[in-house]
Amino acid sequence: MKTDKIYLFLLIAVFSIQAISCNRMLDIAPENKLTREKFWQKKEDAVSAIIGTYSTLRSNQEAFLYWGEVRGELLNSIPGKGAGTDKESIDVFLIQPSNVMNKYTNFYKVINQANLVIKNIPGIVAKDPSFSTENANQIMGEAYFLRAFTYFWLARTFKEVPLILEPSESDGQNYNVIKSPFEVIMTQVLADIKLAENSLPVAYDSDVQTKGRATRYAAYAFEADVDLWLGKNQEAIAACDMVINSKQFALLTPTNLGNLFTPGNTGESIWELQYNNSLNQTHSLYTWFNNKPYFSGNPVFSLFDDPVDARIVTSITPGGSVQKYNISTNDAHWIFYRYADVILMKAEALAHLVPDNVANLSLTVKEINKIRSRAGIALIPVISNTQQADEFLLDERGRELCFEGKRWFDLVRFASRNNFAGKDMLISRIVSAVNGVDQLVIRTRVDNPESWYLPLHVDALSSNSLLVQNPYYQ
Template sequence: MKGLKTIIIIATAAMTLTACNDYLDIMPENALPTENMWKSKSDVESALFAGYYNLRSSIQTHLIPLGELRAGCVKRRSANDLDKLDIKPTSGDFTDWNIFYKVIADANGVIANAGKAQSNDATYTTEEMNSHLCEAYFLRALGYFYIVRNWRDAPLILQPVESDDMELYVTQSKESEIIAQIKKDLLTAIDLGAAKETFDTTWETKGRATIWAIYALMTDVCMWNQDFDEAITYADLILESKSPYAPRFMSTASHSSWFTIFNPGNSEESIFELQFSSIMPDGSGYQTNDLPTLFYNDNTTTYMLSQTLTQELNQDASQILTRFNGDIDMYGRTRYGSYVAQENSLTGYVWKYLGGTTITEPRTTEYYDPNFIIYRVAEIMLMKAEALVMRNMGENTEDNTAAIELVNQIRQRTNLQDATVSPSSGLSAIMNAIIHENIMEFIGEGRTWYDLLRVGRYKDPSGTVDFTSEFFINNVSTYNETAGGSKIRSVLLDENAWYLPVNDEEILHNDKLVQNPYYE
């Protein structure tokens, strides 16, 4: 594993999003190529696209395992340290933060040098430059948001490496400093006024950072930081927008409508998703991925649904079966949305990445190109619902009513009955309804652990509700069948264990780094 110093050396992007089959050419340590770059708009675009490429490269190694396995709703057939909550500073790729620092390094290069490229390229307009800067600020913010949710404290590096004299061996910044920088970056992107509502093509509109993606990330960051009023403000900039280009909640109550979110993808509901495509516009082969096989074969390294979650999907599907006389086109995200082999089976799969053009037929290998969704409108709705309840600790009837309505919109899209809570049900009951809907709707999308951890961090000033135990530890204990309830509780009662260790090799390269106390 390379140390962080090597990783954050400015990268030369030997690819674009229209020819991404080449691997990113990371310059070796001490080879600082600034004299060869930033001559034109294309140099800026190459570095920017490298950031998207590196983010996409993290899906299987980081985004899915870190966002899912500890929660246990999705598990590996052969458990690893994440499933077992037995994480160590030597625990494989997932304790290595360098892929996120690659994204950050690409963004830093654009932020620092786009102006230089414009001065060298008379055809590169200020409007284009500012639009690129908005994307770079988004990518840097997203990279650090993944880091802060997983490691809490981490080096905060905001400049590209353009000189051997730069100090790279730095200690960690506190979570609060990193969150403040993330919000500053996103506000800068918004204030530039150049973030696009739409691009020329659908895949760019959904696969590059639009103003909607910036609002979505800011909503997520505000929720993590418990800035609930701010979160509602940014959520509403999406949900209440009158722009014809704003993403929209797909409310049609049928499986076929719901499943277009994933196949072919880039749906009206999508805000930001990492792009793959098996066929180029000219008919030539393009980019596929391993997500279909990762979630549906008998290899010991692949994923399946926990038995508890599979049973819950069956229960939902049975409810719909009764209402619609077995019409499987009405199942939405229940049994056929995730895929359970048959009624009452304890074996379930994440069908989002494998499903073909019909409800029960898988993709063929030439179409192993599902996108990976980072944000969609349903997530924004449930984050807003959570913020509405939390800002007054469940004591505001109007807010509770609005929150339950958002939950029910998502349930109605799946043809499920409304949630069995009312505005007077109390904080715990309403929060449980929101959390359950989050789990069921976003299975396998790399969010479950972060959603549970976010809620587990909340504090009730009155001391009535123990968010850590009731919503975080209890849910992980319910779904994580690998680690076991007693171990889960003993581990997660230590807040330091909620975050990953610094990989041993990073500390070997940089003695200014401090290990998470839980792993010392």
């Protein structure tokens, strides 16, 4: 327990070794030379550096929600509740380059800290005899994982962003960097994941650390996610099987589903952001979903077509408030990957391995039914084709993973396959959450696939002369 408390405390400590303020491109100050010379000397420096990187990742909580969930059809903003025009505009796809929610500064802070760890950790081995090469490789594996994960979010949100693999250390560095194509970024993401898989542990000394830090199984789950985006279905299946065959994870029983987020760190969780009100580690999810609230989750009721579904009471209240984070201390955990997600990712990969293949679709049904069985609802008898599988999968992912920052990205991934063959599916689901003339308005705003990505913020464009605005917003 003492180790857990130290770990949790470190997560809220200021990551002072990189005094982060503003530079011309990414709002990241070069690392002070004196600080650099005094730091990176011993094992404790390495540990605090990587824990600080996790802490900075947590500062992106709001973006995880708005970028990954609010743009989907399962949440509706409630105007006039104080969220503000910029945030409400995200929900109705009326997004300007000046919108504050387009800022990616904190994501690049994570990347810069990861880059610093990758560059400086090897040198500590020669300076501190207690810091082994194995220790160094593990922490570098975490840094590669976090860098990859951050770029994964940026690529899915903006499509093209600057790809920076060296730390900001000097005012003399060139901070004008062009955007890299989506495919180039994702190739780097996969390369970083592979480096992480080779050096991450399967577990740490406690459940708190095992669930809150990157493990080898978290890397496998992450890889499966990336593989699905790239159409690498066989690789996605293999990555999912690494998690499944480990026997380290299991679906919670229906009566324990509420424990996923509070108190968290369950046997179903693979990797999550941890919060603890007693240590002043909080977010605003309760305020946004339950106290104000800024959102209504009423659209999700259309997916829950069986009233005995065990997920209803742990996902949403009868009045439409989100239940998953309904704790007034604002310290419910935010889960990035859990076992149910891995099962559904495998089902998706199987369905697309060979389109309309009867044997593979049968296996897809088997995986989906694992989730439905846990929920206590009727099993799917058969799926006839891959298109039908997509509809079943999107519905099941919506029921299982609603409000967890995945919905918009799920819609885009499914819609983008085979040269946007699923575009009409995305449009129909998005407009289903609004009524009347709003359906026509929203339909025109999401008809162009380029509109599925956010614009680069005006500050990023003004500070980097080589950046070009995303096509839809030019």
